[in-house]
Amino acid sequence: MTTITLVQGDITRQSADAIVNAANSSLLGGGGVDGAIHRRGGPAILEECRALRASRYGKGLPTGQAVATTAGALDARWVIHTVGPRFTHDEDRSELLASCYRESLRVADELGARTVAFPAVSAGIYGWPMEDAARIAVETVRAVETSVEEVRFVLFDERAYEAFAAQLR
Ligand code: AR6
Numbered sequence: 001m002t003t004i005t006l007v008q009g010d011i012t013r014q015s016a017d018a019i020v021n022a023a024n025s026s027l028l029g030g031g032g033v034d035g036a037i038h039r040r041g042g043p044a045i046l047e048e049c050r051a052l053r054a055s056r057y058g059k060g061l062p063t064g065q066a067v068a069t070t071a072g073a074l075d076a077r078w079v080i081h082t083v084g085p086r087f088t089h090d091e092d093r094s095e096l097l098a099s100c101y102r103e104s105l106r107v108a109d110e111l112g113a114r115t116v117a118f119p120a121v122s123a124g125i126y127g128w129p130m131e132d133a134a135r136i137a138v139e140t141v142r143a144v145e146t147s148v149e150e151v152r153f154v155l156f157d158e159r160a161y162e163a164f165a166a167q168l169r
Helices: 032-041 043-055 094-111 130-143 158-168
Strands: 003-008 018-023 066-070 078-083 115-118 150-155
Touching (some): 003 158, 018 094, 032 043, 043 066, 066 094, 094 115, 130 158
Parallel strands (some): 003 150, 018 078, 115 150
């Protein structure tokens, strides 16, 4: 059984086996939660991301996939980088967003992570409406088979927290 918990706050202050990063396919950092993770986690994360670019992901990490690195100075063993889809009205990309959660948990299982903290992937710079992002996140995690014991959604502000709480009610 996987327990879903909600926390309002900064994901870089969390203690968990794995912290999920809402990255971009370059894996070389950016703004939002990605910038915060690299800032607080320090250069070891970027170093490993660069190595992944050089070895497995020369064309970048595809949208909907996930890959793990060290967590550097964060209070975690791993950072799992996943690339959410940008929101668009032209095309339904929900399946790619669901894939981020499934793939991140698959990677977490491979690592043996028991506690995994997720931000609201795609719901910031990538423009996904928060209510819909929360629905996809919660529905997907509920449906997935995983050995992860706790999935913790770490929501930056009250609006995001409320959107996730509504899905859990
Ligand atoms: N802790 C928890 N949540 C956070 C934090 C934090 N420290 N900082 C922001 N959020 P975003 P995306 C929330 O933009 O939409 C980057 O440049 C934020 O309020 O971080 O997937 C990447 O490199 C929002 O609710 O990720 C990509 O280019 C949620 O995290 C692009 O942004 C996700 O917002 C990815 O965009």
